[in-house]
Every structure is written in structure tokens, then in C-alpha cells.
């Protein structure tokens with residue numbers, strides 16, 4: 001199986017970490033989305049990463065579909081619980097973490113426009129989504145070690161990828177330790193895992 005990804009995509013990083021945690025070896029192909037020959041649109045009509053190309057040439061997207069597929073590839077180290085309520089809870093944490101990333105990515109794209117073309121009110125609206133999302137995730141985590149059922153799961157991976165992304169993009173606006181101490185504690189714990197340590201995003 002081959003994964004098309006970009007190094008700083010938080011969604012692709014979620015997939016990369018799931019694969020490592022599951023012990024699955026993927027053929028990794030880093031792509032440049034702006035490249036006219038970028039292969040992504042051939043496999044995903046939405047032209048977004050991540051895309052997982054299966055052995056028969058068919059493809060899976062988006063990240064939430066891919067992580068479920070990978071988790072089902074082996075019975076060991078399940079990252080999405082089987083029990084219905086726990087599973088829905090994990091997926092809800094993931095949905096909120098991914099949603100915060102959606103708002104953060106939207107701001108980053110707006111900031112790439114010429115300053116006169118940027119819509120400040122729209123960016124504030126997106127930043128409010130980031131702040132509200134972080135507040136809810138921080139409150140919901142409270143003093144627990146892991147997001148759901150006191151066990152490491154996809155919820156922690158999704159939240160960890162989002163935290164790395166927003167702290168990289170908004171280093172000046174977001175002080176995790178001061179504003180979101182519960183998420184800060186989780187972030188430190190996740191950064192120590194080999195799957196996270198080897199896949200840190202870097203600003204470009």
C-alpha cells in the first residue's frame with residue numbers, strides 16, 4: 001500500500017502515526033500539491049492528501065476512512081474501540097481535532113494571500129473555531145491521561161497531530177501550557193512516543 005502525503009499535513013500525519021502504531025509498513029510518497037504533475041488528483045478527485053493507494057490500484061480518502069481501514073488491517077493494537085459508545089466517542093474527538101485543523105489550515109491559506117486581499121473578519125471567525133475547539137478538548141480531557149476510556153486511541157493521535165499543527169502555525173497566539181494545561185500535558189506525553197517523535201511538522 002502506498003501513502004501519498006505532504007510533510008506538514010496534520011491529516012496525513014494522523015495516518016502515518018496510525019500505521020506506525022499498528023506496525024504496518026506503507027510505501028511512502030511525499031508529494032507537492034502545487035506541482036502540476038502531482039499524482040494526488042489521479043487518485044482523489046478532491047486533490048487532497050492523504051490518499052492511500054491499495055494493492056489493486058484503487059484508492060482511499062480521506063484520513064478518517066484511511067485510519068479505519070488501517071486499524072482493521074490487523075486485530076492487534078486496536079486504535080478504534082469495538083464497543084459502540086467508545087467508538088463514537090473516539091470519532092467525535094477526532095472530528096473536533098480535525099475540525100480545528102480545518103480552521104487552522106484555512107487561516108494559513110488566507111495568510112498566504114497578498115495582505116490587501118486578506119479578509120481579517122473571516123480569519124477571526126476561523127481563529128474563534130480554533131480557540132473554542134481547544135477549550136472544549138481541554139475541558140473534556142480534564143485530568144485524565146487519555147481522551148477516551150483511559151486507553152491510548154485514535155482520539156489521542158488526532159488531538160496530538162492537531163496540537164503540533166496549531167502550535168507550529170500559531171506559536172505567537174497559542175501558549176498551550178498557560179491556556180490549555182490539560183492538552184499541554186497530553187501533548188508532552190505524546191511527543192515522547194516514537195511514532196510522534198519521528199514525524200514532527202516543521203514550518204515552511
Ligand SMILES: N[C@@H](CCC(=O)N[C@@H](CS)C(=O)NCC(=O)O)C(=O)O
Nearest residue numbers: 009010011047048049050062063064
Ligand atoms: N478531511 C480531509 C482533509 C484533507 C486536507 O484538507 N488536506 C490538505 C493538506 S493539509 C490538502 O490536501 N489541501 C489541498 C487542497 O485543498 O487543494 C482529511 O481528513 O483527509
